[in-house]
Amino acid sequence: MNVSGKTALVTGATGGLGHAIARALRAAGANVVLSGRRADVLASLAAELGATIAAADLSDADSVRALAAAHADVDILVANAGLPASGRLESFTEEQIDRALLVNLRAPIMLAHALVPAMVARGSGHIVFMSSLSGKAPAGGTAIYSATKFGLRGFAGALRADLHDSGVGVSAIFPGFIRDAGMFEDAGVTLPKGTGTKSPEHVAKATLRAIERNKGEIDVAPMTLKLGATISGFAPELSATVTRKAGGAEIAAKFEAGQLDKR
Numbered sequence: 001m002n003v004s005g006k007t008a009l010v011t012g013a014t015g016g017l018g019h020a021i022a023r024a025l026r027a028a029g030a031n032v033v034l035s036g037r038r039a040d041v042l043a044s045l046a047a048e049l050g051a052t053i054a055a056a057d058l059s060d061a062d063s064v065r066a067l068a069a070a071h072a073d074v075d076i077l078v079a080n081a082g083l084p085a086s087g088r089l090e091s092f093t094e095e096q097i098d099r100a101l102l103v104n105l106r107a108p109i110m111l112a113h114a115l116v117p118a119m120v121a122r123g124s125g126h127i128v129f130m131s132s133l134s135g136k137a138p139a140g141g142t143a144i145y146s147a148t149k150f151g152l153r154g155f156a157g158a159l160r161a162d163l164h165d166s167g168v169g170v171s172a173i174f175p176g177f178i179r180d181a182g183m184f185e186d187a188g189v190t191l192p193k194g195t196g197t198k199s200p201e202h203v204a205k206a207t208l209r210a211i212e213r214n215k216g217e218i219d220v221a222p223m224t225l226k227l228g229a230t231i232s233g234f235a236p237e238l239s240a241t242v243t244r245k246a247g248g249a250e251i252a253a254k255f256e257a258g259q260l261d262k263r
C-alpha cells in the first residue's frame with residue numbers, strides 16, 4: 001500500500017515510538033489520527049503534524065469501542081500503545097494484570113475486530129501490531145508483558161492468514177531495546193556491555209516498510225538480539241540458561257524498578 005493520501009490511526013501516539021511512527025507516516029503523505037490519553041502531548045504533536053486527535057483510554061472497553069466507531073473508515077491501524085508490565089508475577093495486583101492485558105492485547109484485538117470489516121469491504125487496508133522481541137523470546141521478569149506480546153504475535157499471524165487475498169495486510173513488529181525515547185529509555189536501565197539498541201526512527205521505518213510491502217513480521221534489533229530470539233524459538237531451555245548466566249534476573253529487577261510507574 002502507498003500510504004500517501006491514506007488515513008492512519010496510531011495508538012500510543014503520545015509515547016516515544018508513537019511519535020516517531022506518526023511523524024514517519026505524515027512525512028510519507030498519510031493523514032494521521034493520533035490516539036493516547038495525555039491531552040497536552042496529543043495537542044502539541046497534532047499541531048506539529050496537522051493531525052487529528054482521538055483521545056481514548058484503551059483499558060476501558062467503551063472507550064475502545066468509541067474510538068473505533070469514530071474512525072471506522074481509516075485505511076491503516078497501527079496498534080502501538082502498550083504498557084511495559086515488567087516484574088515478577090507475584091509483584092502484580094489483579095488490577096495491574098488486567099490493565100496490561102486490556103491495553104496490550106484486548107484493545108488491539110477489538111480495534112482490529114471493529115475496523116477489519118470496512119477494510120475488507122473496500123478490498124484495501126493494513127493493520128500493524130507492535131509486539132516486541134519479548135513476544136518471541138520469554139525472559140525472567142516479563143511474564144505478563146511476554147504473555148501479551150506473544151499473544152499479539154499469534155493474533156497477527158492468524159489474522160494475516162485469514163485476510164490473505166482480501167486486500168488487507170497484517171504485520172507485526174518486534175523491537176528489541178529502543179534508545180532515545182520510549183519505555184526502555186524511560187526506565188533508565190544500563191544494559192550489559194555489547195547489548196545493542198535501535199532508535200524510534202528505526203521502528204518507524206520498519207512500520208512504514210511493513211505497510212508498504214505488506215511484510216508479515218519485522219524485527220527491529222541488532223543481529224545478536226535477533227539471533228537470540230531465533231535460538232529461543234527452537235532451543236528455549238538453552239536460551240533461558242544463557243540469559244540466566246548473563247545476569248538476566250538482576251537486569252529484570254532494574255526494569256521492574258524503573259517501570260513501576262507505568263503499571
Ligand SMILES: NC(=O)c1ccc[n+]([C@@H]2O[C@H](COP(=O)([O-])OP(=O)(O)OC[C@H]3O[C@@H](n4cnc5c(N)ncnc54)[C@H](OP(=O)(O)O)[C@@H]3O)[C@@H](O)[C@H]2O)c1
Nearest residue numbers: 012014015016017036037038057058082132178182183184
Ligand atoms: N521502547 C522499547 O524499547 C520497546 C521495545 C519493544 C516493544 N515496544 C512496544 O512499543 C510500543 C510503544 O512503546 P513506547 O516505548 O513508545 O512506550 P511509551 O513511551 O511508554 O508509550 C506508551 C504509549 O501507550 C499509551 N498507553 C498506555 N496506557 C494506555 C491506556 N490505558 N490507554 C491508551 N493509551 C495508553 C501511552 O499513552 P498515554 O501515556 O497518553 O496514556 C503511550 O502513548 C509498546 O507496545 C511497547 O510494548 C517498545
